[in-house]
Amino acid sequence: MVTSTLDRPDRLTAAHAPPKISLLDRARRVAIETARIHADDVDKQARFPREAIEALRKEHLLSAGIPRELGGGGADIVELGTICEALAQECAATGMIYAMHVIQVACIVRHHANAPFFGAFLRDICERQLLLASVTSEVGVGGETRTSIAAVVREAGRYTVEKNATTISYGAEADALLLTARASANAAPGDQVLVLLCSGEYSLEKKSNWDTLGMRGTCSPAFHVRASGPDDRILPVPFATISSETMVPYSHILWSSAWLGIATSALARARAFVRMQARSKPGAVPPGALRLAEASSQLQLMSNNVYEVADEWHRLTIRPDAEHDDALSSIALALKMNNLKIATSQLVVDIVNRALSICGIHGYRNDSTFAVGRHLRDAHSAALMVANDRIYNNNASLLLVLKDD
Ligand SMILES: Cc1cc2nc3c(=O)[nH]c(=O)nc-3n(C[C@H](O)[C@H](O)[C@H](O)COP(=O)(O)OP(=O)(O)OC[C@H]3O[C@@H](n4cnc5c(N)ncnc54)[C@H](O)[C@@H]3O)c2cc1C
Numbered sequence: 001m002v003t004s005t006l007d008r009p010d011r012l013t014a015a016h017a018p019p020k021i022s023l024l025d026r027a028r029r030v031a032i033e034t035a036r037i038h039a040d041d042v043d044k045q046a047r048f049p050r051e052a053i054e055a056l057r058k059e060h061l062l063s064a065g066i067p068r069e070l071g072g073g074g075a076d077i078v079e080l081g082t083i084c085e086a087l088a089q090e091c092a093a094t095g096m097i098y099a100m101h102v103i104q105v106a107c108i109v110r111h112h113a114n115a116p117f118f119g120a121f122l123r124d125i126c127e128r129q130l131l132l133a134s135v136t137s138e139v140g141v142g143g144e145t146r147t148s149i150a151a152v153v154r155e156a157g158r159y160t161v162e163k164n165a166t167t168i169s170y171g172a173e174a175d176a177l178l179l180t181a182r183a184s185a186n187a188a189p190g191d192q193v194l195v196l197l198c199s200g201e202y203s204l205e206k207k208s209n210w211d212t213l214g215m216r217g218t219c220s221p222a223f224h225v226r227a228s229g230p231d232d233r234i235l236p237v238p239f240a241t242i243s244s245e246t247m248v249p250y251s252h253i254l255w256s257s258a259w260l261g262i263a264t265s266a267l268a269r270a271r272a273f274v275r276m277q278a279r280s281k282p283g284a285v286p287p288g289a290l291r292l293a294e295a296s297s298q299l300q301l302m303s304n305n306v307y308e309v310a311d312e313w314h315r316l317t318i319r320p321d322a323e324h325d326d327a328l329s330s331i332a333l334a335l336k337m338n339n340l341k342i343a344t345s346q347l348v349v350d351i352v353n354r355a356l357s358i359c360g361i362h363g364y365r366n367d368s369t370f371a372v373g374r375h376l377r378d379a380h381s382a383a384l385m386v387a388n389d390r391i392y393n394n395n396a397s398l399l400l401v402l403k404d405d
Contacts, residue, residue, distance in 0.1 A: 093217025
């Protein structure tokens with residue numbers, strides 16, 4: 001039995017003010033000076049990348065997505081994506097953990113509707129650099145995040161909830177969890193709320209190990225979750241709205257950014273390999289150069305897709321309210337977000353495969369500087385993080401009702 005994360009006194013107050021260099025520069029520093037060094041060990045031991053996450057805390061990057069007036073970094077989704085990408089280039093688990101945390105924070109930032117408890121909690125994230133995890137999937141509904149079996153029960157100003165979660169990434173390491181459940185015992189499966197489970201108000205019973213092909217450092221076993229606390233922990237907006245306006249778009253953009261980091265890193269190794277071949281036989285074009293050119297065009301396609309959709313999302317969110325509400329809930333935008341996830345989850349595997357074929361046995365060996373085995377294993381998680389077939393099915397329905405312009 002793993003009890004809820006203990007308060008960590010060392011984190012109660014920030015040791016220093018946020019450094020005055022850009023968020024991306026701080027992320028690159030964490031990536032290169034810390035995440036890179038521990039990435040192989042994190043993968044080998046399937047352990048939490050604690051050094052990189054601590055470094056992110058020291059750089060105040062766990063509050064990068066929180067508005068400045070609350071003490072955060074005020075980063076928009078494009079900047080948050082570049083941070084995920086930079087981290088994932090060195091350690092995909094770190095990049096993905098960061099992405100998952102930022103998605104949870106965004107749900108609170110964008111949907112707390114000025115509720116006093118959540119305003120205070122956001123300031124707390126900034127001061128104590130709290131790490132948030134997600135409990136959306138559930139035994140019995142799988143990855144269908146818009147359906148819950150678990151239900152919140154409210155009584156006398158308090159809530160209780162129990163949930164059998166299939167997967168909670170870094171659940172045992174997180175400082176708080178955001179959990180989906182039906183709004184009440186009588187609510188329909190799709191009538192959901194999002195509840196913040198604060199430290200000391202929940203317990204986790206571990207139900208499986210996490211010995212996986214890839215993304216081993218995310219430490220994402222199954223847990224039985226039990227929680228109880230004041231009912232102001234329930235976000236005052238239906239999860240249907242939070243999901244379509246924030247959780248899904250943020251997930252698809254930031255996951256894609258992390259996968260872009262994996263693909264970029266694998267291709268950098270392939271490029272270094274081809275250059276090494278070129279140096280060994282001056283005057284001759286190495287055999288891998290053509291494959292490298294092909295892969296580089298795939299990487300550009302992936303990168304353009306990620307940045308174009310992230311930028312479009314950012315531009316829509318800064319429009320005046322009335323316009324922005326319609327645009328954010330449009331079918332066309334939902335399709336675009338889903339298409340981004342499907343395309344990048346496939347491209348990342350394709351690009352890493354190409355890098356492997358360019359590097360040959362040097363890419364296949366785990367002890368080589370050109371190794372891409374970890375990249376390939378991590379990349380294969382992309383299609384499963386909400387199964388692509390589920391998303392294709394959603395798109396099939398959306399396309400039937402999409403109006404022509
Ligand atoms: C690295 C990683 C970290 C994760 N972290 C978290 C986390 O922190 N919190 C969390 O809540 N979840 C997390 N998940 C997601 C979670 O693990 C899965 O969504 C959930 O466990 C369901 O997994 P599943 O493969 O059984 O998917 P399911 O969606 O149940 O799919 C199982 C199979 O059925 C097929 N299928 C299902 N539905 C359809 C459909 N409508 N049409 C066609 N085919 C369908 C799928 O293609 C697949 O082959 C994570 C996943 C990964 C890979």
